[in-house]
Amino acid sequence: MILVFAETNGKISKAALEAASYGANLAKQNNTSCTLVTYGNNNDLNLFAKHGINKILQASALQNPDSAQLSKLVVAAAEKENASTIIFSHDLTGRAVAPRVAARLNAGLVSGAVALPEANTIKVNVFSGKAAAYVEVLSDKKVISVMPNSVGITTIDTSINIESFNPETGTAKVIVKETKKNEGEISLPEAELVVSGGRGLKGPENWGMIEELAKLLGAATACSRPVADIGWRPHHEHVGQTGIAIAPNLYIAIGISGAIQHLAGVNRSKVIVVINTDAEAPFFKAADYGIVGDAFEVVPKLIESVKKFKAAAN
Amino acid sequence: MKILVCISKAPDTTTKIAFTDNDTKFNESGVQYIVNPYDEWYALVRALELTENSGGNVTTITVGSAADEAIIRKALAIGANDAVRIDAVPEDAYYVAKQIASYAKDKNFDLIMCGKETIDYNGSQVGAMIAELLDMPYVSLATKLDVNNDTATLERDIQGGTEVIECKLPLVLSAAKGMAEQRIPNMRGIMAARTKPLTVIQPVEAPKLTAYKKFTLPPAKSACKMISPDNVEELVNLLHTEAKVI
Numbered sequence: 001m002i003l004v005f006a007e008t009n010g011k012i013s014k015a016a017l018e019a020a021s022y023g024a025n026l027a028k029q030n031n032t033s034c035t036l037v038t039y040g041n042n043n044d045l046n047l048f049a050k051h052g053i054n055k056i057l058q059a060s061a062l063q064n065p066d067s068a069q070l071s072k073l074v075v076a077a078a079e080k081e082n083a084s085t086i087i088f089s090h091d092l093t094g095r096a097v098a099p100r101v102a103a104r105l106n107a108g109l110v111s112g113a114v115a116l117p118e119a120n121t122i123k124v125n126v127f128s129g130k131a132a133a134y135v136e137v138l139s140d141k142k143v144i145s146v147m148p149n150s151v152g153i154t155t156i157d158t159s160i161n162i163e164s165f166n167p168e169t170g171t172a173k174v175i176v177k178e179t180k181k182n183e184g185e186i187s188l189p190e191a192e193l194v195v196s197g198g199r200g201l202k203g204p205e206n207w208g209m210i211e212e213l214a215k216l217l218g219a220a221t222a223c224s225r226p227v228a229d230i231g232w233r234p235h236h237e238h239v240g241q242t243g244i245a246i247a248p249n250l251y252i253a254i255g256i257s258g259a260i261q262h263l264a265g266v267n268r269s270k271v272i273v274v275i276n277t278d279a280e281a282p283f284f285k286a287a288d289y290g291i292v293g294d295a296f297e298v299v300p301k302l303i304e305s306v307k308k309f310k311a312a313a314n
Numbered sequence: 315m316k317i318l319v320c321i322s323k324a325p326d327t328t329t330k331i332a333f334t335d336n337d338t339k340f341n342e343s344g345v346q347y348i349v350n351p352y353d354e355w356y357a358l359v360r361a362l363e364l365t366e367n368s369g370g371n372v373t374t375i376t377v378g379s380a381a382d383e384a385i386i387r388k389a390l391a392i393g394a395n396d397a398v399r400i401d402a403v404p405e406d407a408y409y410v411a412k413q414i415a416s417y418a419k420d421k422n423f424d425l426i427m428c429g430k431e432t433i434d435y436n437g438s439q440v441g442a443m444i445a446e447l448l449d450m451p452y453v454s455l456a457t458k459l460d461v462n463n464d465t466a467t468l469e470r471d472i473q474g475g476t477e478v479i480e481c482k483l484p485l486v487l488s489a490a491k492g493m494a495e496q497r498i499p500n501m502r503g504i505m506a507a508r509t510k511p512l513t514v515i516q517p518v519e520a521p522k523l524t525a526y527k528k529f530t531l532p533p534a535k536s537a538c539k540m541i542s543p544d545n546v547e548e549l550v551n552l553l554h555t556e557a558k559v560i
Contacts, residue, residue, distance in 0.1 A: 013473075066451060066452075067442065067445070067451070067452045067453075067454070068445070068446075068449075068450075068451055068452070092454060092455060092472060093454075095438045095442070095454045095455065095488075096442050096454040097442070098439075098442075099407070099411075099438075099439040099442035099443040099446070100442050100445060100446035100452070101446075102408065102523075103408060103411060103442075103443040103446040103447050104446055106408075106521070106523070107523065108406075108408070108523030109407065109437075109439055109523070109524065110524065111436075111437050111439055112436060112437075112438075121527050124436075125436065126434065126435050126436055126526075126529070127325075127329075127433070127434055127436075128433050128436060130331040130531075130532075131331050131333070131529050131530065131531050131532070132529065132530045132532065133435075133526050133527075133528070133530075134526070134528045135524055135525070135526055136524065136525045136527050137523065138521075138522065138524060138525060173451040173481055173482060174451045174453055174479055174480075174481045174485075175479065175481065176477050176478070176479055177467075177478045177479065178478040179472070179475060179476075179477045179478075180476045180477070181474060181475040182474055182475045182476075186474075187473045187474045190473060193559070193560070217560060228491075235491050235492040236457070236471045236491075236492070238491060241327050241351075241433055242352065242355070242433075243491050244491075250553065250557070250559040250560065260328055261327045261328070264327075264433075267532070270557075270559065271553070271559050273549065273553070284538050284540075285535070285538070286535060287535075287538040288535075288536075288538060288539065288557065289538065289539050289540075289549055289552060289553070290539070291540070291542075291543050291546070291549065292540065292543065293543030297543065301543075301546040302546050302549065302550070304546075305546050305549070305550040306550055306560075308547070308550075309551075309554065
């Protein structure tokens with residue numbers, strides 16, 4: 001039996017559907033069934049019947065749980081369902097809960113899986129995306145967290161049973177006091193399209209065109225480390241080895257030379273476009289499409305072209 | 315305040331990654347090791363700032379061989395008060411977490427801090443495992459940390475915003491970018507580090523639950539298609555018809 005943990009607050013996220021799909025495919029591979037455990041009061045859980053989930057355990061009594069409570073919830077569900085493998089998304093919550101569950105169950109954890117198990121090993125990215133590793137779990141019980149935007153969402157029609165499931169999980173010790181929204185921005189870690197700027201843009205006052213291009217494309221904005229360090233852009237936009245690692249479908253790098261540390265954060269992008277004045281910039285070696293030119297000439301032209309394209313598409 | 319900072323070694327960020335023994339082992343020849351940046355720049359430096367403001371002690375802990383003492387001395391040079399090395403090879407996250415939890419369990423640390431992940435195996439596992447083994451609360455990827463009396467206030471980036479979190483000490487957390495700024499050790503720190511206590515202890519019995527069987531390098535990228543700056547429309551066209559990403 002495969003157990004998937006997913007958060008289902010508000011609109012069910014892509015990461016949740018990816019984890020569910022991974023679990024369902026793994027269940028199919030092993031001729032077994034797949035149960036999903038979640039918390040809260042979402043009424044749209046039937047959606048998972050399109051993604052191969054046979055049963056849902058819903059802890060409706062649990063509101064704003066911390067990682068210790070979620071660990072207890074998942075461990076209780078794993079015992080109830082006699083789960084051999086437990087699947088998480090390798091997102092903020094998964095990073096906190098999956099290792100807790102693994103430690104509680106003495107189960108080996110593979111974090112950041114990018115493919116289904118093959119010949120008893122699971123593929124993950126290592127060295128910040130500069131290499132891949134095949135990991136074997138040596139324990140009977142296994143925990144796997146799935147790298148967002150890596151395994152896809154599959155459609156498998158099932159009928160689904162939703163059961164209320166409220167085991168004892170204690171009280172929350174970690175309390176969320178306040179949530180601040182970044183108004184109008186697209187969240188960078190989950191963005192499918194990203195427009196990123198570097199020192200080649202010469203100053204924070206020149207980010208208007210980056211933001212305009214991003215808005216037109218429906219993309220998130222990002223930046224290189226020097227730009228975040230000198231305060232031109234906020235830290236949460238820094239992508240790279242010591243910032244955040246992203247895997248969008250399209251990454252447009254403008255005025256970024258492409259140091260190895262920056263590439264480590266973006267090399268899982270499906271398509272990379274590089275715009276740089278320096279034809280020798282190392283980023284061109286990692287790019288799919290390149291333009292050697294001045295950002296202040298190329299980006300306004302690009303904005304016009306995208307406008308035309310969008311107008312034609314509508 | 316007593317703080318334990320988990321420090322791990324990692325290959326320097328400019329290392330060219332290669333493998334040996336039929337692609338089953340990381341090729342260490344010529345590799346310069348550093349303190350894992352997340353452990354050093356964010357966790358360790360913030361721990362030092364907190365104790366500098368309100369008193370206390372920062373201990374670093376590393377599971378590793380004698381060769382790791384160079385990076386441990388670096389952490390001491392930056393300002394940690396003392397260090398512990400558990401003499402074992404850190405091959406599996408559970409094994410490492412078990413070692414650190416077993417050391418920390420009767421030491422009454424107020425905070426146990428880790429970096430977000432190491433830049434080599436990128437597991438992001440050890441901190442939360444320590445929390446579970448010690449029955450302590452855990453916050454992943456904190457970007458800010460303040461402590462007032464017995465309460466920690468943290469921030470972290472969530473989808474589309476940030477959240478402010480409170481938790482009574484003791485607490486285990488992982489530190490991400492934003493928590494502190496990198497510190498370069500000065501000569502006085504480097505001299506002082508030589509005589510700061512570095513205790514070596516033997517590992518406890520613990521199983522290894524995972525094994526890295528094989529490594530591969532990503533396939534070489536096909537050549538970049540160059541587009542003239544006078545023909546930007548062609549780029550939009552290719553992104554739509556060829557790459558199919560817009």
